[in-house]
Amino acid sequence: MFTHAHGPYILAAERPRRSPGRWLLFTALWLTLLLPLAAAQARPDAQQPTLKFGLLPFASPVALFERFAPLRDYLNVQLGTQFVLETARDFSVHVQRIETGDYHLLLTAPHFVPIALDSGHYELLAAYKEDLSTVYLVGRDDPAADLSALAGRRIGTPPPEALITLVGEDHLLKVLGDQAPAPTFVPFPSHNAAIHAIASGLVDAAAVSINVARLDINRGVPVRILDETPQFPGVGILARKDLAEPLREALRETLISMTDREDGSDVLRVMIYAGYKAASAEDYEPFRAILPRARQYLSPVSTEP
Known part of the structure; x- marks a missing residue:
């Protein structure tokens, strides 16, 4: 028998013989105790x-x-x-x-x-x-200086029933007045899609959530904020x-x-x-x-x- 810091190593020749029947009985008893314990530990997640x-x-x-x-x-x-x-x-x-x-x-x-x-x-x-607020985005190199530059242009928006869209359309039309050419609002499935439509040339500007706009600008999308609505x-x-x-x-x-x-x-x-x-x-x-x-x-x- 060799010794180790964690206890003795028993050589195969030195190991006591176990009766197969006795070993099977021990295994059965062990499983009887172990399986209910494992099931009990899993039960909270399962329930x-x-x-x-x-x-x-x-x-x-x-x-x-x-x-x-x-x-x-x-x-x-x-x-x-x-x-x-x-x-x-x-x-x-x-x-x-x-x-x-x-x-x-x-x-x-x-x-x-x-x-x-x-x-x-x-x-x-x-x-x-x-x-929140609706912000108006244009391309990074777009020369627009204020919202009057959006008259008669294509404006990408989230779906028309989105609050951001409803507020953004009302505010822009109020700023432009009745004499300016009306912009064309082009709905997209999401704020992100409306923003990326500027870069792809599908629209000239976008009216989207300020939070989504900031995220995309931080990610390097080539747009800038032109103006925004009052907050809500x-x-x-x-x-x-x-x-x-x-x-x-x-x-x-x-x-x-x-x-x-x-x-x-x-x-x-x-x-x-x-x-x-x-x-x-x-x-x-x-x-x-x-x-x-x-x-x-x-x-x-x-x-x-």
Whole structure:
């Protein structure tokens, strides 16, 4: 027998013989004890329900999932939940899913918050910490000096029912007045698509969210901000009312406190995101006036994904 710092090594010739029957009995007893323990350890995850975190389709699905995956992971770690990200083909499907309560956690546009509240399925948790605005972008080398240069030109926008589009169109037409040639608004599936249409020559300018514009400019897209609209409240985050009240309150607190925590601030830094603040339904009441116009652009109810 040789010795080692961690104990003796027993040579094969020195090992005591074991009865095969005795060994099988020992193995059976061991498995009897081990398997229930393993099952018990796996049971919490198996029983943890999958919760849908629905995202407003303001960008491509890839861009949305890349940006919000850190937030999903943060919530799951902090709260022990199993949120998965989902988005919709377009705003029409997004609104349909809101009205049927399809999402457990919902990030949606300011003018869709009243729709979510009126559905009876949702409770407002928080709002984006910074107000939003529509910005007007032109090519980096475009000589335009102010909004008057956009008269008669092609303006790319997100879908026509997007709040950014509605506000952007109204503001630009008001600035140009009745005497100037009217611009042509060209809708695209997303803010990113409208921005990239400038470089491809499909449009002369774009009216998009200031947040998406900043991200694309930071990524090197050759555009610049020409002007912007007055600010308005940002996106809202809502939870379905049938989630347990302690979970809804934990979600609210976790979202609002992200900027006060080191790990939460790290997540927001990765997302290039300002964070969330407390909000009330009254903050979004002014958007009810724009809803009839927005609904004109929404497609009829569809069963397609």
